[in-house]
Amino acid sequence: MxxxxxxxxxxxxxxxxxxxxxxxxxxxxxxxxxxxxxxxxxxxxxxxxxxxxxxxxxxxxxxxxxxxxxxxxxLGKNQIQKVVVVGAGNLGTALLRYKNFAKQGIRIEAAFDLDPAKGSQKSGVPVRPMTELETFLRRNDIKIGILCVPEVAAQSVFDAMVNGGIRGVLNFSPIQLKTPADCIVTNVNLEVELENLIYFVTAGQSAK
Amino acid sequence: MxxxxxxxxxxxxxxxxxxxxxxxxxxxxxxxxxxxxxxxxxxxxxxxxxxxxxxxxxxxxxxxxxxxxxxxxxLGKNQIQKVVVVGAGNLGTALLRYKNFAKQGIRIEAAFDLDPAKGSQKSGVPVRPMTELETFLRRNDIKIGILCVPEVAAQSVFDAMVNGGIRGVLNFSPIQLKTPADCIVTNVNLEVELENLIYFVTAGQSAK
DNA sequence: TAGATTGTTAATCGATTAACAATC
DNA sequence: TAGATTGTTAATCGATTAACAATC
The missing domain is CATH 1.10.10.10 (Winged helix-like DNA-binding domain superfamily/Winged helix DNA-binding domain)
Known part of the structure; x- marks a missing residue:
């Protein structure tokens, strides 16, 4: 198939x-x-x-x-799917609290940040120090990660995720990650999406 | 063109x-x-x-x-592009604080929520009551909006945005909005994107 | 000039859709 | 049975790419 x-x-x-x-x-x-x-x-x-x-x-x-x-x-919905959020800034923290993942059988097992004090309030998901990332991923056999770190850190943090065994990444950072063949990256670039809307709206055209 | x-x-x-x-x-x-x-x-x-x-x-x-x-x-980057965020929950509030929009000449003029007390801390963007939405949009000639309200409210809030003159919407709610011909909607459905990653990772296939 | 890159055409590739035979 | 919908093939459509003449 x-x-x-x-x-x-x-x-x-x-x-x-x-x-x-x-x-x-x-x-x-x-x-x-x-x-x-x-x-x-x-x-x-x-x-x-x-x-x-x-x-x-x-x-x-x-x-x-x-x-x-x-x-x-x-679609693999017959079992809980474990993911991690890497980067607990504004966006990462919002995702930790996002209810719809749980409804869809997607469980955020942990978040990681240089500063583990960040965002841990009331989301129920522990924020761990970035140093524990690779070990945690391997120990818990986690294959999917959401990357929400600042642009400058994105590639190196991504590399660490891949090292830890991650094979699929939802990337919110606005750079094109260098990706090994056995890892899939889906980019969510909000600025680019807005730019696209702006183009079609201000040019008065209909998108297709 | x-x-x-x-x-x-x-x-x-x-x-x-x-x-x-x-x-x-x-x-x-x-x-x-x-x-x-x-x-x-x-x-x-x-x-x-x-x-x-x-x-x-x-x-x-x-x-x-x-x-x-x-x-x-x-791409219309020669002028500041005005947008609004509708729905100041976790995700909406995160977007208010998101630095990269400003870097790209995209300015969030206001946010709207049923409860305007939400999220107004430290983002610098005012959160206004939902009742003011249409008037504000018309008065400020805003054509682009980001929709972050819960699923049940999405269609009716979207309709209000269109009424107020919005012509392009970045939609984070997981439903297919009924959209008039002169409005463009770009859907960002994080659950679906994760599901997609899960499929290709657990099926051991490479996405394309 | 010789060499290298653009700009564009024509070919290829892949995805979507029309159409219809099979069949419940 | 007659009628309607599936399942699938073949046609269409559109986007990407190879290739190469033009030219700096």
Whole structure:
């Protein structure tokens, strides 16, 4: 299975929308309706499903419960996923307190900062000194990390995370990290996203 | 000019990398080096530039200062861009204190929350009651907003922002907003991004 | 000049979608 | 059965890239 990134992103969104349909009392769903909710075509939905051998009933659509279950298995939602937050500044601390991760089975096991006194109030997540990072990661077998340190520290801290066994990083720092082949980085660059909105709004164009 | 979203995102990244090259003392740059820094092909760089009639010197590459200036004009960096943050919870408050926006000429004019007592400490940005949102937006001619309210409130608050004249929204809530044709929404869904990392890491695959 | 890089065209690649046979 | 939806193939669409003539 050589799934592509965009396909998996869509599976997540299908899953989220399916929970909403379920909450509304629906039992079955057609590819057409799910497509509308997510903003893609019905062919796209069926194509994505067929890549993962998810099948429905001709004429009857898909059973929502069964579909959610299958998507959850694919997306690893059947177990708690452990992550760490590295950098407990404004953004890192906000993430520690962010409720939606827990709802999605994502647990922040610890945060790390040069100054471990930072942000430890009322988030329930311990903030540990940066010196313990690699040991902690190895001992707890953590593979996913969220990087929220200042730009100047980003590459070296990232390297330490990789050393500790991290294989996937959500990077909030605005630099292009040098990344080994066996590690995946997803960049969230808020300045760049805003710049993009500004371009399309002030140029009076519609983004696509 | 029918610029596409990905092209503009690349222009932002070119610009950011160019500042780094400049800081290192470079005066000129070849498409090849810039491409390496950003992680694209040199043909992509030249193609993007040619779409905006940015030209270099055959054999001599591009002058960094002139290039930065042209990109800044395209991206609207020649003036301060006013934005608002709506929702002053954990994430919203973190954004109020986020230093990098100011560095990029993006100024948060105000934040809005049902409870205006929230988060006003030490960010320097006033938190106003939600009731003042539309009036403030119109009076200050603000077109860009960052939406950080809880999921249940997201659609109605978004509608109010649009009513107030907002034309571009950076949406942190995990729902698909119903959006009028003359408004652009960029979704930042951290749970979905993490889910995506988890998929590729635990499935042992490399993302692409 | 000879050599190297741009600017652009044409080819390639990959993702999305239309269309329809299969079938419940 | 007749009608409607799935599953999948083939066509389309768009974005990226290779290649190379132009030229500094």
């Amino acid at each position: 050589v799934a592509k990134k965009n396909c998996i992103l869509r599976l997540s969104r299908y899953k989220n929308e399916l929970y909403r349909f379920k909450k509304l009392g629906f039992i079955k769903i057609f590819s057409e309706y799910l497509a509308d909710a997510v903003g893609v075509t019905s062919a796209q939905v069926r194509k994505d499903f067929s890549l993962f051998d998810i099948s429905g009933n001709k004429r009857g659509g898909y059973t929502i419960d069964a579909l959610i279950e299958k998507l959850n298995v694919i | 029918v610029a596409k979203k990905n092209c503009i995102l690349r222009l932002s990244r070119y610009k950011n990398e160019l500042y780094r090259f400049k800081k290192l003392g470079f005066i000129k740059i070849f498409s090849e080096y810039l491409a390496d820094a950003v992680g694209v092909t040199s043909a992509q760089v030249r193609k993007d530039f040619s779409l905006f009639d940015i030209s270099g010197n055959k054999r001599g590459g591009y002058t960094i200062d002139a290039l930065i200036e042209k990109l800044n004009v395209i």
